[in-house]
Amino acid sequence: MWIAILTLTVIALIAGLGLGFAARKLPSNSSELVERVNDLLPQTQCAQCGYPGCRPYAAAIVEDGEAINLCPPGGNDTVRRLADLLGRDEIPPLATGPAAPAVAVIDESLCIGCTYCRAACPVDAIVGAHQLMHTVIETECTGCELCLAPCPVDCITMRGS
Amino acid sequence: MAGPAATYDLGKLHGGLRLAARKSESTGLPIQSLPLPRQLILPIDQHVGDPAQPLVGIGERVLKGQVLAEPPGTLGAPVHAPSSGEVVAIEPWPVAGRHGDPAPCIVIECDGEDRAMESWEEPIPYAELPGDTVLQKILQGGIVGLGGAVYPTAQKLMQAVSCDLDYLILNGAEWGPYISCDDMLMRERAHDIVSGARILLHALQLDCAYIVVESDKPEAIRQLAAAMTDAGDERLTLKQIPTIYPSGGEDQLVQLVTNREVPSGGLPTDIGCLVQNVGTAAAIHDWLQAGEPLISRITTITGDGIANPMNVRARIGTPLAEIAEFAGGYTEDARHLVIGGPMTGKSVSNDRVPLVKATNCILVMSALPANGPELPCIRCGECAAVCPVQLLPQQIFWYACADDEAQLREYGLIDCIECGCCDLVCPSHIPLTYDFRMAKARIRELADEKARAERARRRFEARNERRQREQSEREAELARQKAEARQAGPDAIAEILKRKRREDGD
Numbered sequence: 001m002w003i004a005i006l007t008l009t010v011i012a013l014i015a016g017l018g019l020g021f022a023a024r025k026l027p028s029n030s031s032e033l034v035e036r037v038n039d040l041l042p043q044t045q046c047a048q049c050g051y052p053g054c055r056p057y058a059a060a061i062v063e064d065g066e067a068i069n070l071c072p073p074g075g076n077d078t079v080r081r082l083a084d085l086l087g088r089d090e091i092p093p094l095a096t097g098p099a100a101p102a103v104a105v106i107d108e109s110l111c112i113g114c115t116y117c118r119a120a121c122p123v124d125a126i127v128g129a130h131q132l133m134h135t136v137i138e139t140e141c142t143g144c145e146l147c148l149a150p151c152p153v154d155c156i157t158m159r160g161s
Numbered sequence: 162m163a164g165p166a167a168t169y170d171l172g173k174l175h176g177g178l179r180l181a182a183r184k185s186e187s188t189g190l191p192i193q194s195l196p197l198p199r200q201l202i203l204p205i206d207q208h209v210g211d212p213a214q215p216l217v218g219i220g221e222r223v224l225k226g227q228v229l230a231e232p233p234g235t236l237g238a239p240v241h242a243p244s245s246g247e248v249v250a251i252e253p254w255p256v257a258g259r260h261g262d263p264a265p266c267i268v269i270e271c272d273g274e275d276r277a278m279e280s281w282e283e284p285i286p287y288a289e290l291p292g293d294t295v296l297q298k299i300l301q302g303g304i305v306g307l308g309g310a311v312y313p314t315a316q317k318l319m320q321a322v323s324c325d326l327d328y329l330i331l332n333g334a335e336w337g338p339y340i341s342c343d344d345m346l347m348r349e350r351a352h353d354i355v356s357g358a359r360i361l362l363h364a365l366q367l368d369c370a371y372i373v374v375e376s377d378k379p380e381a382i383r384q385l386a387a388a389m390t391d392a393g394d395e396r397l398t399l400k401q402i403p404t405i406y407p408s409g410g411e412d413q414l415v416q417l418v419t420n421r422e423v424p425s426g427g428l429p430t431d432i433g434c435l436v437q438n439v440g441t442a443a444a445i446h447d448w449l450q451a452g453e454p455l456i457s458r459i460t461t462i463t464g465d466g467i468a469n470p471m472n473v474r475a476r477i478g479t480p481l482a483e484i485a486e487f488a489g490g491y492t493e494d495a496r497h498l499v500i501g502g503p504m505t506g507k508s509v510s511n512d513r514v515p516l517v518k519a520t521n522c523i524l525v526m527s528a529l530p531a532n533g534p535e536l537p538c539i540r541c542g543e544c545a546a547v548c549p550v551q552l553l554p555q556q557i558f559w560y561a562c563a564d565d566e567a568q569l570r571e572y573g574l575i576d577c578i579e580c581g582c583c584d585l586v587c588p589s590h591i592p593l594t595y596d597f598r599m600a601k602a603r604i605r606e607l608a609d610e611k612a613r614a615e616r617a618r619r620r621f622e623a624r625n626e627r628r629q630r631e632q633s634e635r636e637a638e639l640a641r642q643k644a645e646a647r648q649a650g651p652d653a654i655a656e657i658l659k660r661k662r663r664e665d666g667d
Contacts, residue, residue, distance in 0.1 A: 043614035045621045053621055123620040142617045 034062045040081050044073045045122035046144030048096075053122060061086070069094050073101075073143070102158040103141040104148070108133050110155035117147035117156060174417050176547040177405040178582050180504075182377060184341040187463040187470040192345050194474050195487050201243050201269045201478030202515040203229060204256045208305045209312045210236030215267055221248045225277040226454055228303075229267050238313040239303045243456035243476035246271040257500040257507055257514045266515070269478070284450045287360050292322070295364040295449070302448035303455045307440035308332060308343075308409070309501065311519045314441055320430065322365060327433035329370040330418055331358055331442055333381065334402060334409035337502035340522040342459045343439055345472040347374065347381035350443055351388035357442030359394060360449055365435065368396050371418055372439070375404040406504065407580040411436045413549050425576050440521075460516060462488045466495025466525030475516050481523055482512040494527035503530070504581040536589035544583035544593060550576050554583040554593050561600035566607055569600055577601070 038058035049070035051057040060066040061082070068082040069092040076094055083091045106117070106126075113131040125141045128134025136147075136156075148156050206212035213230035217223060223242040230240040246269045253263035287295050300315035331354065335343050347354060358370050372389075374382050382401060389397050402408055402417050412423040414436060421432040429436050440459065447453045456477055463470035468489025475484055481498070485491060499506040500514075502522055508529075516523075544554035552573050560568040574597060583593045646654060 038618070041614075042610075043617040043621070045617060053625075054618070055621075122624065123617050124624050125620070140616070140620065142613075 030062055034058045036085060037061055037082065040074075040078055040085065041071060042073045042078065042142075044142035044144045046073060046142065046146060047122075048072050048144075067092065072096050100160055102143040102160050103138050104136045104143065104145070104156050105159045106134055106136055107155040107157070108135060110153050112153055114152060116150035116152065120146045120150045122146060173420070174405060174408060174413055174549060175551045176549045176582060177407060177413075178547055178585060179404070180338050180406045182404070183338045183463075184335075184344065184377075187339070187341045187461050187472055188344060190469075190471045192349055192459055192472045192474050193487070195476070195479060195484060197244055197271055197273060197275060197476065198479045198483045199271060200249075200480070201246070201271060201476060202254050202480065203240055203243070203267045203269065203478040204254070204264050204515065204517055205230045205240060205267065206264055207240065207311060207477075207518045208232075208238045209310070210234065210238075210316070212265070213237055213240050215251055217248050217267065219248055219251060222246070223248060223269065225275055226452075226456065227278055228301075232313075236313060236316055238305050238315070239301065239454075240267070241303050241454040241456050242269060243478050244269070244271045245274055245276040255509075255511055255514050256517065257509045257520070284452075287363055287449055292364045292366055295360065296322070298449060299364070299445060301454075302445070304441060304444045304448060305455070305518050306438055307444060307458060307518065307521070308411075308438035309336060309519055309521055310411075314437070314445070317437075318361070318364060318435070321435045324430040325433055326365060326367055326430065326435055327369065328419060328435070329358070329361055329365060329367050330414060330429075330434055330436045331370065331372040331439050332409060332411070332414055332436050333372060333374040333378070333385075333439045334404075334414060335375065335502075336409040336521070337406055337504040339463050339524055340461050340502045341463070342461045342472050342521050344378050344381050345461075346440055346443060346459050347378065348384050351381075351384040352391065353443045353446040354385065354439050355388045355392045355394070355397065356450060357444070357446035358397060359392065360445050361437060361442060362396055369398070370396055371398050371400045373400045373402055373414060373418055375408065376401050377404040406582070407549055407578065410549065410578050410580065412578070425573055455518060458516070458518065458520070460484070460520050460523060462523045462525075464495075464499075464525040465527050466492050466497070468492055477516060477518060479516045480513055481516060484516065484523060485512060485525065491525060492527075495525045497526045497529055499524040499526065504585075505579060532592075533590045535591055538589055538591060541588060543586040543588065547582040547586050549580060549582065550578060552577060554597075557600075558591065558593055558596060561596050564600075564603065566604055569604060574600055574604065 038055050041054040041058060043054050045053045047053065049057045051060055057070070061068055068086065068088065069079045071078055072094060079094060080091055111133050113128060113133060115128065115130055118126045118128055118134060122144060123140055123142055125137045126134055126147060127137060143158065145158060205215060211232050211234040213232045215230045217229050223229065224245045225242055227242045228239050229242050232238060248267060249270045250268040251265065252268070254266040256264045256266065285298065296315055296318050299318065304314045305311040306314060306317065333343055333347055335341065358372065362368065362370055372385055374385065382399065385399055389399060400418055407413055408417055411429055415429045415432070415434045416422055419434060421434065423429055424431055444455050448455070457474055458477060459472055459474050461472050462484055467485065471488055473484055473487060497508060498512055499508050500520055500523060501507055503524060506522065506524060538555055538558060540555055542555065548554055557569065557572050557574050560572060577597050579594050579598060581594045587593060
């Protein structure tokens with residue numbers, strides 16, 4: 001009997017040490033999980049979740065257990081997919097209403113060429129130079145609305161696509 | 162029977178249906194030539210790919226065969242003037258296109274003289290030209306696949322040339338009941354089809370072509386056999402296949418004729434076959450041997466809502482109303498106008514729409530086939546038994562309802578050819594094909610969204626990287642200036658400050 005107990009203890013010890021070593025030394029797979037969460041996010045980079053972009057939000061979800069219902073552009077579908085991926089049981093409704101897809105449009109007759117919106121665009125979808133008219137590259141605009149606030153002459157509007 | 166007998170060594174086709182043909186109504190008369198209409202309406206988007214861009218302006222006089230619009234990109238086909246006259250408008254017009262909405266069209270007021278361009282009627286000695294030149298020439302003819310898919314023929318051929326091809330297959334099997342335009346074409350213009358096939362063989366540098374005809378077209382087979390005897394070309398073989406819907410589908414035809422299965426998501430060229438419609442072959446003959454680009458086509462006008470069902474050869478752009486009038490007009494109980502066959506056709510609400518390169522059949526019916534109320538799926542499996550692509554429609558339907566994209570891909574929704582067989586046999590009257598079409602659109606939408614998100618992510622990351630780089634560059638520059646000043650020592654700084662003050666003072 002003692003032999004059996006000893007054998008099992010040794011096996012348990014070896015396995016425990018092995019697992020402990022793996023947990024400490026091998027790279028954790030949380031970065032991989034962050035990537036998978038990031039893949040589910042709509043990549044509008046709109047910062048409406050309170051984080052400066054989709055990847056930081058993904059990292060916050062995985063590492064700090066942030067709520068998964070903070071992404072208006074993703075809508076309830078994204079919340080559901082995130083809950084599926086993360087194995088969270090309850091699926092909270094979106095904190096705010098879902099955002100309809102839209103693109104920013106600059107009223108080019110009013111634009112004064114201040115470049116503030118260009119600096120604010122998270123995906124470099126606004127072109128223009130100092131003192132020259134700016135315009136939005138429609139196909140690249142994610143509709144994040146981050147360019148609206150900095151505009152000193154309020155010449156940017158959102159238009160549904 | 163004269164000439165080579167049609168052979169029967171066949172591959173297997175899964176499923177399919179034997180449908181009532183209903184073709185005899187429209188095959189009683191020879192192909193009729195429609196008189197020149199007063200107005201021709203030419204959509205600039207009659208093909209797969211980018212819409213062509215108009216080259217003519219309003220008020221310009223054009224001649225028959227003149228190029229009106231050219232495709233801007235690599236995929237597309239030019240649009241030619243079907244007759245001479247004046248361009249009176251370039252505007253949106255209702256069309257029976259792929260999207261159903263009004264589409265930009267070039268409207269020509271015909272002058273009735275039908276004057277052609279001068280460079281016509283010079284047969285091209287294609288046999289002396291290299292294959293590439295022939296393909297380029299075909300590209301200029303505005304020829305697209307006339308079976309209904311309207312994929313630009315030249316591009317299809319150019320893509321095929323780079324593949325390892327074994328067979329050219331000319332598709333003489335029609336896509337469903339009522340349609341008889343290919344049948345009539347094969348009966349009356351077999352020589353042109355054979356000539357077109359030989360041009361294609363030359364352009365592709367191939368030495369084996371099958372002309373495939375369904376067994377319910379004995380007259381077409383007789384005429385083709387005679388034409389092949391006259392041509393005396395060893396490379397051509399006539400094949401007969403049983404009349405099972407949808408044997409006219411490209412992949413199904415390849416499987417029937419060669420017993421090779423087109424891989425999921427693949428093309429017949431992946432397994433060494435190139436399929437062309439017989440009408441396309443005749444159009445290639447017309448262009449290279451008679452100098453006539455694709456400005457007319459044969460179309461079947463039939464159904465119980467038409468007084469004299471028949472096949473007509475009409476100019477592209479002719480309003481359907483004129484074709485219907487030529488065919489004796491509508492009967493009293495004409496209610497529905499369908500473009501394409503009864504299985505996959507599209508119901509349109511208005512007969513002002515023009516005949517386009519894709520219009521193989523105009524069907525006028527008194528009533529659409531009655532379908533009872535939709536009931537829940539009882540999982541009888543009838544749909545799986547008839548599916549020619551060997552999918553499991555009931556399972557796909559399940560996942561389509563659940564909007565489960567991963568499973569829809571897994572179960573091969575993308576390979577569905579939308580033939581409508583499953584609809585027809587479903588005892589619960591579930592509109593499966595419609596649901597599948599919607600689900601396909603949804604999958605495409607999701608893929609687009611995904612691609613867009615991916616692009617936005619890359620741009621966001623690139624921007625962050627750039628900002629970081631700029632920040633570190635700024636810091637490095639500052640550090641360098643500091644170090645420089647420190648190296649120069651306090652005296653130098655005082656010197657610089659003094660000079661600066663002197664300059665400001667000036």
